[in-house]
Amino acid sequence: MAEKNTLFDWNQDGLIDREEFAFCWNRWIKVIVRPKSALLVINVQNDFVSGTLNMSQRSAKQNGLQVIEPINKLLDTVNFNAVFYSLDWHPSNHISFIDNIKLRKIHYTSTVQPEDAQTYDTVVFDGDTPMKQKLWPRHCVQDSWGAELHKDLKIVDNAIKVYMGTDPEEDSYSVFWDSKKLKRTSLAKQLEAKKVTDVYVCGLAYDVCVGASAIDAITIGYRTILIEDCCRGMDLDDIERTRNTILENYGSCVQSDEVKSMVEGKDRRPELGLKLALELKAKCIGSLYVRVIESKDRRPELGLKLALELKAKSKSSSMIEDRWIKVIVRPNSALLVINVQNDFVSGTLNLSQRSAKQNGLQVIEPINKLLDTVNFNAVFYALDWHPMWYKGHYTSFGATWYDLTQ
Ligand SMILES: [Zn+2]
Numbered sequence: 001m002a003e004k005n006t007l008f009d010w011n012q013d014g015l016i017d018r019e020e021f022a023f024c025w026n027r028w029i030k031v032i033v034r035p036k037s038a039l040l041v042i043n044v045q046n047d048f049v050s051g052t053l054n055m056s057q058r059s060a061k062q063n064g065l066q067v068i069e070p071i072n073k074l075l076d077t078v079n080f081n082a083v084f085y086s087l088d089w090h091p092s093n094h095i096s097f098i099d100n101i102k103l104r105k106i107h108y109t110s111t112v113q114p115e116d117a118q119t120y121d122t123v124v125f126d127g128d129t130p131m132k133q134k135l136w137p138r139h140c141v142q143d144s145w146g147a148e149l150h151k152d153l154k155i156v157d158n159a160i161k162v163y164m165g166t167d168p169e170e171d172s173y174s175v176f177w178d179s180k181k182l183k184r185t186s187l188a189k190q191l192e193a194k195k196v197t198d199v200y201v202c203g204l205a206y207d208v209c210v211g212a213s214a215i216d217a218i219t220i221g222y223r224t225i226l227i228e229d230c231c232r233g234m235d236l237d238d239i240e241r242t243r244n245t246i247l248e249n250y251g252s253c254v255q256s257d258e259v260k261s262m263v264e265g266k267d268r269r270p271e272l273g274l275k276l277a278l279e280l281k282a283k284c285i286g287s288l289y290v291r292v293i294e295s296k297d298r299r300p301e302l303g304l305k306l307a308l309e310l311k312a313k314s315k316s317s318s319m320i321e322d323r324w325i326k327v328i329v330r331p332n333s334a335l336l337v338i339n340v341q342n343d344f345v346s347g348t349l350n351l352s353q354r355s356a357k358q359n360g361l362q363v364i365e366p367i368n369k370l371l372d373t374v375n376f377n378a379v380f381y382a383l384d385w386h387p388m389w390y391k392g393h394y395t396s397f398g399a400t401w402y403d404l405t406q
Helices: 002-006 018-033 064-077 098-103 186-193 206-220 236-248 256-263 270-288 300-313 317-329 360-373
Strands: 037-042 082-088 122-125 131-134 160-164 198-204 223-232 252-254 334-338 378-384 399-402
Touching: 018 270, 037 064, 037 206, 064 198, 064 223, 064 256, 082 186, 082 206, 160 186, 198 206, 198 256, 206 223, 206 236, 223 236, 223 256, 223 270, 236 252, 252 256, 300 317, 334 360
Parallel strands: 037 082, 037 198, 082 160, 198 223, 223 252, 334 378
Antiparallel strands: 122 131, 378 399
């Protein structure tokens, strides 16, 4: 794993110097040895166990009731730093209910018309942006029996409940976001506030809300672990796809009896260590490589910024002098070109349709001129690059840095 050896060599000099080691120790090794773990118990609600969306009636014929015993055992035996219970929690006029199909206009591109629509079909609703929606039976209506957590599920003290799909116009399979990625649920903020590093996910259904939540956790940057024997799903192929997506993105899929020693930092999975290292590298590329170009125009604010950075990082003043003047006179400059992608220029997130009415196309000429005339030490192009969920439905947000020089 040669990549791993260079992950903390930010300045690429082939050595891990003192600053780099301090960073590696504080942000990587400490997390691996003493992770902060949260358990997300996803949608163990009556409607999914034995109600209108009873998963035993779907193709995989799995029984949602069977997650309760292993989840309760986990809650009894493992000391998580936080436990969250999510609830699918829809108003009665919710967009995902097939019996509400006549309440909204269908977009002309929809291949399914309201009069022919069957449960589990996908239609396209009209709107500012046409929106794909899978049609489900009426389920988890707010304050109904179907929306209650199953009575046998253990609810721990200090449990935090997170509600999904509460807006009539928006559905959500992920406990982090609505499906259009416009509104965050309260979960992301609470995980941040509790300084959680590791997110464990279980519940119903593996290939829908559990999977979407796990993939979002990974994309946001958490070390993410799906507890397979504490999940049941709807379709075997979709379950397999979900599992593969998690594994390909440095998540873990484990059994519940492996969780305790992972939470205690005794069982340390290499894929989770690598995931954290990649996250740290992605976050630091920007701050560690910002320098001014040819060094003839030397901006005081940038000199001051550098001095403050060095002061914060080092106690030795001779080191500061050595690293400050030289950098100001001979900076190493990188250009980050952020997300100049079709969707933002003229596609689904076309800037010209937002309130500022600006035209994304107009950045291309000046950026090209920069690239032609300025000799940057490195050029990075960032691409917003989302993993695909099934059937063309995007679940994840966030930008990933792609270092084209490697
Ligand atoms: Zn729902």
